[in-house]
Amino acid sequence: MIKKPKYVDESKCTGCTTCVEYCPVKYPDQFNQELSQNKAIHIYFAQAIPLATYIDESCLYLKEKKCSICQAVCKTGAIDFNQTPERVEVNVGAIVLSPGFEPFDPKLRNDYGYGKFENVVTSLDYERLLSPSGAYEGEILRASDKKHPHKIAWIQCVGSRQVNPEGGNSYCSAVCCTYAQKQVILTKEHDAEVECTIFHNDIRSYNKDFERFYQRTETLPGVRFIRSYVSIGKEIPESKNVTIRYSTPEDGVKEEEFDMVVLSVGLNPPAEAKSLATKFGIELNSHGFCKTIPSNPMEATRPGIFVSGAFQGPSDIPESVYTASGAGSQCGELLDYRRGKLSQERIYPPERDVSQEEPKIGVFVCHCGANISRIVSVPSTVEYALSLPNVVYAQEQLFSCATNSAKEISDMVKEKGLNRLVIAACSPRTLEPLFRDTLREAGINQYYLDMANIREHCSWVHAKEKEEATQKAKDIIRMSVARACHLDPLQDFELQVNKTALVVGGGLAGLTSALSVAKQGHEVYLVEKDTDLGGMARRIHYTLEGLDVQAYLRDVIRQVYQHPLIHVYTDAAITETDGYVGNFVTKVKSEGRVAEIKHGAAILATGAEVYQPTEYLYGEDDRVMTHLELEEQIAKGDERLLTSESLVMIQCVGCRNEDRNYCSRICCSESIKNSLKLKELNPQMDVYILFRDMRTYGFKEDYYREAASKDVRFIRYEPQDKPQVEAVEEEGRPVLRVTVTDPILGKKLEIDAEALVLAAALIPSAGSQEAAKLFNLTNNADGFFKEAHVKLRPVEFAVDGVYLCGMAHYPKFISETVSQAYGAAGRAITLLSHETVLASGSVCVVNESNCISCGACITACTYGAIQFHDTPQGRKAGINPALCKGDGLCNTKCPTGAISLKHFTDQELLSQIDAASGL
């Protein structure tokens, strides 16, 4: 590997950005889509890790050896122009490729006047306009006149779903429908008066909760969704507005003027895909993304090389997160024997017990380079701090976070016998862990720390009011000192971790997770309610991509049964579960016996069920079947079915309606899959698909096009004008007559079919509901599992140590299920591979003599961390510190003040309020 020089020593750079201010070179900001200027030395973006500057090729010194102002102003001596490219060699056992994607560039094909008309921007440009850290600090402004646009149009599918893919892509980019809706919502939040218009093809809200999101956008005042192909008309010379031509069935072709046009650009393969493929010896697919094996979308064509994120193909954030975790788990399968070999344990000096001492507070005030000190008079705050009660020592520091400063702090703590620390610097969010560590190094309990935020809360926001800012900094320090006096030493909890995993559900998701966890050396108990393993996958025979599902499933089940660490319980039910992260106890009833399983983690893969339709003669006429039943009949080679002259499929049966306000995600592609199979077996058959929006997202779009080219007829219907079905005789032949309005011809169409296939919704399983109750979990409005964070923690529950995957989360394809199952296994392994798990010491505690057992705290706690227990004085509330997350809600509910959140006690907080009031 070649490591490019940054010309900044990261270990010395504190990220104060003084150098950026003094750098004379202005340069288009790459992160802000070149919409604004940055400097030759800069931090790539505000949340970059490491938060350090680097110098790019626009630097005057690098070009002509002129200027080295940054070197002169850097107080830590971090600038190093002598850095050269570094060659790094590492030996590895597995590789994960995550190069992401490249946004489609509409300039290449001269699409929609981008690059020519100033007020035509891409969705990524627009994203940077919306962002508070973006080009105009969160103001949406037009490039031409820096004025707010009042009428904005979005054009969907730019570079995606192209019939003639020359320079563009044939696939669907999968994320643009929803990101455009997000942009509309954010735009309306910026300015409710803006008129927003989205020109679209199908609206593909196929993901969890996306249908509701779409409805929310659609019902905002001043928002129009128009289904139409469009072309750019002209730029109006005076106003620089842009016109768009489109057509609607009602009004025909129209031309309309907009202040700004946003192009919803698609996702291209990463620019370096080809060279990566050559270097790593892997293959790319026909679209230039990484080719993966059909049963595992994270495995490249060369063993030991895995991919995560959009290199597999267009994917959204949750998918990128769980494929990352899943790729990690598969690396673990290969490298488990070396786990922990590179890590080192920190050894801290023993803690001095200072709880009986008078508070002796040390105050360290940070200049943060010039970030604080150019506004706040640091020396006067130090002087002031020394005048406060219990403060025995105070000093200023250039950068409190620098390595030598941390050493200075811990030395002073020892020298002056300090037992409390106040650091007046930045937000605790960034550096509290560092200063806690500093205290531990000094042999003092880490909770004896309070951070006074005089940067974000003071110097940064009061740049023009130096005197008042100094006074405010003093106030903030006084509040911190007041609180520090009342701080108590706390110990974090080390909870032992039982190394065993419980997997609930023996479908493909559960099987995959169980195998991956077991392959990393952990015992697994796999519990299945049915008599056989396999779940829903037993009813699937082939995939669009050509996987032989039954052969694959048989192989996975064989591996599970043969693995010595996996114990399978079929015909089983969970009767009880108790405990917390690392230490669960679950009772499983199977074959008349009850087994008690102790486990550290649980993965819930309880699947989904198929809706049993009550509409379209289902259950009354045996020629009406669900898509799953059709697949079974095709696999059996049912003669009557395969010789049909005509077959109709109806999409969205039982969902995208009032009862189930979500899209079942997979049915469009399932119907395409089955129609292609039918056309393959009987090319003469007339196949009709009656749909609302075809949601063949990602690469599945290719198969949609293939079906259309094989004369599968697609007819769009509106939800208020659903198809009608009746069984009739036509010329002595019994047929199912399907009547539907053809939107193109604008009249009713009658199709006489021999078979009717309903794309029935997928609904949450009964097993998921039970599991949710047992493990104290929540479901979303549709009854699917609710993850800890939709985007960032997609396979975890809010309850620690419990993970989810598969269709219990939401309907999904086999490949997606496999990804998520590996992802859940990866998260579970992260827990199980440790001996102990650390829980914060800042948890609640009950003073039993004040507890009147009213239960107010218990009803307030969402974590189930508080329970009654019997004491000689009667029933009292008790806290399970392993479950308490320290939100402190219960404190405000207790009528007797018996319950108290440590580190945020009433006394600590009231002392701060008093200090703020100058008392």
Place this chain on the structure above:
Amino acid sequence: MCSGRVDLSFVLRAFSNGMDGVFIGGCRYNECNFGTHGNYHALNMVLLCQKIMEHLGLNPERLRIETMSAGDGTLFAEVMNEFGKKVKELGPLGKGEGIDEKALKSKLEAVTNLVPYIRLVERERLRVPVKSEEEILNFFTSVEFNRLFDETVGEKLAISQIISLLQEGPLTTGEIAKLIGLTPSEVSRHLNSSSRQRFVRYDEGRKCYALA
């Protein structure tokens, strides 16, 4: 710690300390970091506290809650500037409302003493179980809420204020009514029930009420 940890007693302490305004910032609704959605509890508390302030004759606009994310710097600055301006307009606490210092102190003391009771009532009768900003706002502006409030906190607050006034010395019904801003008939209703419970007694000789 969550915005739901901000206790009624914290807000009261700030006002008792002479602060002219209190601002509470929380996460955006439905974007809770904990998953507990304590910000709705904070909203509940603020609306209840505003009602109490109104009852005491204090301007409820001195207390404000806003929810925003870490990326909402501009919004935060806007809100704080606006709130700062508002509080300045309202003037010093009490003075702005025309309440004298002593009366203000006794009013705030009376509510602070009632905090445990308010918590009980809040749980039993004034909590909106639905996590929806709209529903919570609707409830706190409803006739139903006003009735419940008057029956519970309002009633206790009046009695508590009367008792703390009487601690300073005996007063007539008219004097009490003037000091706490109720009608003489309301005051006499509270005095009657308090005499029955033997909290206060009527001093026939001096024609006024005193602590029992």
